[in-house]
Amino acid sequence: MIEAPVETPKTSPIQNLLKGLPTLLVLAVMGGGWLVMHHINSKSGPIEEAESADAESADSETPLADTLVLPAGKVRVAQLQSAPAQSQAVQHFHTVPGRLRYDETKHVDVKAPMDGILAEMHVTPGQHVQTGDLIAILRSPEIGQARAEILKRRQEREIAQQVFQREATIASNLRELSQMLDQGDSMKTIEAALNNRALGTYRQQILSAYSKMRLADELLEKVRPLVASGSVSGRTVREREGERQLAETEFRTARDQATFAADQALLSAQADLDEADRQLNLAWQAVETLLGYKEDRANANLSNEEALSRLEIRAPFSGTVEARHFAGSERVARGDCLIVLANTDSLYVEASIRESDWSAVSLQTGTPVSVAVPALQGQQFTATVNYLGREVQSDTNSVPLVASINNTDGLLRPGMFVRVTVPIGHAKQALSVKPESVIQHENQQFVFVDLNGGQFKRVDITTGQASDEWVEVTEGLSPGQLVVTNGAFLLKSELLLQGEGE
Structure with missing residues (x-):
């Protein structure tokens, strides 16, 4: 059996057009993109060429990975500043927590x-x-008894003062009497001059002996003329002379005894007065000890029991x-x-220095330390070290630091938390740069060395001690190299972008 041939269906032109449409759209988009890029490139070309020309004029060589080349315009806009690495005194500091306390005194x-x-x-x-x-x-019988003791001692002192004044007057009058006796004044003259003057018992002793001596002188003077006429024998004259010498001896003895006794009485009266003063002063001290303050002794009211x-x-x-x-x-x-x-014009700053640090802390009495108070927006104050303890506290493994801080403006209150910055070790001369010059990236510290002409090179460094103003550089730099200070972070950003571009 012979099969009949199958007829192939005919394709219309519209169907063929729809099948080729995606390809046409892709070609159209690619052509449009090419036209846009050509238009953009035609506009940006002069700018890129100008920047390229600036870069070539700054440095004709190809920059290395750690070297950055900036156009002159960008350098001016960035306001970059550089300073030479140089030897500076670097002091390391350590910040520890602390509290404000009352001044114990x-x-x-x-x-x-x-x-x-x-x-x-x-x-x-x-x-x-x-x-x-x-x-x-306060009303208390104890203070009353103490003040009554003052009254008693006052009276004893007044008596001692009166006795002393009398003895001093007698001693003074006795000296004046001795002068008159030495001059040989008559009894009438002496009695007239000292009639109302105090002489105590010395008046009778001395004047009686003086009167006898004067009488013996008169008798002797009367007898002597009669010897020549034979009316009186020589024996009588000698007897009168003996009586006169005896009277003079008694007079001198009386004077010496009176003078000595008067001086002794004056010294004794002075001693009694001094003792009375001491007892009165002790009584006042006993009262002032009970009071706790010095009392106005001249105006103290001791007039009645209530006041006492x-x-x-x-x-x-x-x-x-x-x-x-x-x-x-x-x-x-x-x-x-x-x-x-409490007086809070000055407060104590108490902090603890860890056992591992205290041996390196360079603190002496009077050393200033910086105190920051976070509760006052981090305000900085200066305190003066009172002492750094020697004993390590077993519970904290630290030694106490106590410093005095002025608080006359009343900003600080006991109990406030503070941060205390203390020096560690001693300041030393070392090659240093500014803290803002040191940049860190991927756990490596580095700086930018200014090579002039807009060229900057990254140099890795190793740092040591640091302070607020300087950072010690132990490796990587040489004295005199220009290191960027202002704008170092900007250079870091440019260097990172350059690395990404490559």
């Missing part, structure tokens, strides 16, 4: 010095007081009342804390 509990009744309370918490201001009034038992408690220094523990009319015992008084 200006934070005290004002306590009752004795048992009594708190009659009046004159301060409240938060009140500022000056040195010597009245804080409270009144104890005024006054502020030992200027400060602020932090707390008050008693009210008026309460009974208090010796040692009870009446108020807490």
Whole structure:
């Protein structure tokens, strides 16, 4: 059986056009893209050629991987600055946490010095007081007894003073009498001059002996003329002369004894007066010890029992009342804390230096340290070191650091957290660059050396100690090399982009 041939269907022109449409679209897109790129290249060509010309004029050689070449225009816009690497004094610092505390010498509990009744309370918490201001009034028999002792010692002193004045007057009058006796004045003249002057018992002793001597002189003078006429024998004259010598001896003895006794009495009176002064001063000191302050001794009121038992408690220094523990009319015992008084014009900064660091810390008394207070937007203050402890604390393995900080403006408060920056080791001369010159990438520190003409070279370095102003360079640089300071980070970005382009 012969099969009939199969007829092939005819394809229309529209079907052929639809089959070739994708290919035409692809060709059209490629042609349009070529036209756009040609148009762009025709516009950017002069700019790229100008930049290429600037780069070629700056450096005709091909830049290395660690070298960066910038056009003069970009250098001007970036405002790059360079400084030579040079030897500088570098001091390493370490920052440790700390707290502000009260100055222990200006934070005290004002306590009752004795048992009594708190009659009046004159301060409240938060009140500022000056040195010597009245804080409270206490009624106590103990202070009354101490003041009564003052009255007793005052009276004893007055008696001793009167005795001393009398003995001094007698000694002075006795010296004047001795001068008149040496001049040989008559008894009438002497008595007239010293009739109302104090001489004590010495008047009778001396004047009686002087009168006998004068009488013996008169008798001797009367007898002597009679010897020549034979009316009186020579024996009588000799007897009169003996009597006269005996009277003179008694007179001189009386004078010497009176002078010695007067001097001794004056010295004894002076000693009694000095002792009375000491006892009175001790009585005042006992009262002032109970009071806690110096009292005005000249104007102290000791007139009655109420004044004697009144104890005024006054502020030992200027400060602020932090707390008050008693009210008026309460009974208090010796040692009870009446108020807490603090002066925050200066505070202590307490910090801890770790055991591994303290041996390297170069701190002496008076060394200034920097204190940053985070609560005050990181404001910086300067404190002065009081001492660095010697004993390592077992709980923290650190040694305490205590410094004084001025707080007259009242910005700081006890308990605030602070950061204390202390020097480590001693400052040393070393090749250094500015901190902003040092850049780090992939754990490697480097700087850009200015080769002039817009050419900058990356140089890897090794650093040592660092301060706020300088960083020590131990390897990689030589003295005098120009190192970029301002704009080093921009150069780093350019160098990274250059690496990506390659």
